[in-house]
Amino acid sequence: MEIKVYHQIMDWNEDVSSQVRQTLKEHQTLLVNIMGSPGTGKTSLLKALIHSLKDQYSIGIIEGDITTAIDARAMAALDIPSVELNTDGACHIEAMSIQKILTDFDLDSLDILFVENIGNLVCPAEFDIGESLRITILSVPEGDDKVVKYPLMFTDTDCLVVNKIDVLPYFDFDIDRIKKDYQGVNPKAPMFSVSAKTNEGIDSLVAHLKEKFETLLHDPS
Amino acid sequence: MHEMEITSHILKDVLKIAKEHQACKVTEITLALGPFSGFVPECIQMYMDVIAQDTIAKNVKIQIREIPLKVHCNQCHKESLIDRTHIECPYCHSIDLKRLSGKECLIESIKVETNGNQSISSDHGLE
Numbered sequence: 001m002e003i004k005v006y007h008q009i010m011d012w013n014e015d016v017s018s019q020v021r022q023t024l025k026e027h028q029t030l031l032v033n034i035m036g037s038p039g040t041g042k043t044s045l046l047k048a049l050i051h052s053l054k055d056q057y058s059i060g061i062i063e064g065d066i067t068t069a070i071d072a073r074a075m076a077a078l079d080i081p082s083v084e085l086n087t088d089g090a091c092h093i094e095a096m097s098i099q100k101i102l103t104d105f106d107l108d109s110l111d112i113l114f115v116e117n118i119g120n121l122v123c124p125a126e127f128d129i130g131e132s133l134r135i136t137i138l139s140v141p142e143g144d145d146k147v148v149k150y151p152l153m154f155t156d157t158d159c160l161v162v163n164k165i166d167v168l169p170y171f172d173f174d175i176d177r178i179k180k181d182y183q184g185v186n187p188k189a190p191m192f193s194v195s196a197k198t199n200e201g202i203d204s205l206v207a208h209l210k211e212k213f214e215t216l217l218h219d220p221s
Numbered sequence: 222m223h224e225m226e227i228t229s230h231i232l233k234d235v236l237k238i239a240k241e242h243q244a245c246k247v248t249e250i251t252l253a254l255g256p257f258s259g260f261v262p263e264c265i266q267m268y269m270d271v272i273a274q275d276t277i278a279k280n281v282k283i284q285i286r287e288i289p290l291k292v293h294c295n296q297c298h299k300e301s302l303i304d305r306t307h308i309e310c311p312y313c314h315s316i317d318l319k320r321l322s323g324k325e326c327l328i329e330s331i332k333v334e335t336n337g338n339q340s341i342s343s344d345h346g347l348e
Contacts, residue, residue: 001335003242007234007328009227009252091223123223126259151305152257155320185308187316 013127016095020102020130027107030216031098031115031130035153036137038119041163043071044196045137046114050078052206057111057213062101064093064118071116081105092123095130112213125152132216133209139164144174147181155185158212159192161205166195224264227326231265232273235331239277244333247278251330255288255323256305290323 008014024031034042050059060081063072072084083104085097093115105113115131117124125136136157138146141164147154154160160182162175175193182191190208194201231250239247250269254260266283273279289302296315303309305323309316 001242002330002332003238004330005234005238005328007238009230009234009326009328090226122259126223148306152259155257184316 010126013095016099017128017130020095020099021132023099023102024107024113024130024132027110028217029107029110029113030132030213031113032133032135033115033117033124033129033131034135034137035117035121035124035157036119036163037121037139037142040119040137040139040142041196042116042119042137043074045161045163045194046116047074047078048194048196048199048202049206049209050080050114052202053112053209054078054080056210058109060105060110060113062093062098062113062115064116066090066118081110087118091118091120092127093117093129094127098129111217121146121150121153125150125156133158133212135159135161137161137163138178140167140171140173144172144177147178147185151185154182157186158189159205159208160186160189162191162193163196165193165200166198224260225268227260228265228268229272231328232269232276232278234328235278235281236276238331239333242333243335245277245336246334247281247331248334249282249284249332250278250328251284251286253286253288253325253327253329255325256290257320257323258326260326286329288322288325291321292318293321294318 034046036042053059061075063075063082063084064087065071065084066087066089069084072082075082083101085093085101087093115129134157136153138160162178179191192201192205194205235247235250254262262283262285269281269283273281290305291300291302293300294310294313294315295317297310297313299310299312300321301311303311308318310318
């Protein structure tokens, strides 16, 4: 016999992400989900952002890693609360893991909690972790065809950062193509071209984020 | 890549539903998937073959019903079905669109066998 079910499979994650969002709202903390491939420069960009933001905001980090604590150690040097989240092989972070790890932070004293997601251009985009803002990073060496090849990572984000523009002269990377493809799938979200190494473009990204943070902190809805 | 996790959630849900219906075997699971669900049906089947081994869902077949990508155009306010590789409004060619469907992943129905009694009603409605 056939049984009609209509059961959302992702419900378990959606429910928990709503709870995470509610907890963060009560403490007036913003969760910012940083996503991108392995080696795209998530850790380096975060360091550059934190350097520019930490005078104005109290910041914490959740360092997602499949097994190691390499990134968490790099962040510890910045002297801000940082907790490592090992996913034990999983390719993404879920709301449940965030919910558990939030208790490790003093949320009342935090304005911004960055999550460095697992290095992966596919799976993290599927999972709402309770974030207020998503940032996708794509670096020049990865190639200019990634928006069309991995659409969800670019359609479901609030901001695209093209990193490592200092190496543009050495790669056949058409930044206009990325811009056109990205605007095609996500016309309302801005794109920034930066180099976390030379700091080029970081200022305008920081200015945009500050503006976003102010809006979200004062009107979380 | 993350189908293993999803598959174990599907199996858990399906076994619960099957138990509620006193089923002795689950033969088929129909999933409704949108083009942006991010799940590969073959992977779900592959993982299911392994993890359902010692359950009443052993050898269960995964069927897929594809849900179309439906959008609302914020410019001309028309709704349309589009292809994920060609994202624009077919009427006015605007790319300012709101996605109405396409990210779904749901268990739509399951087929089960009950102990010698095939006539149990299936009017259990929506969950």
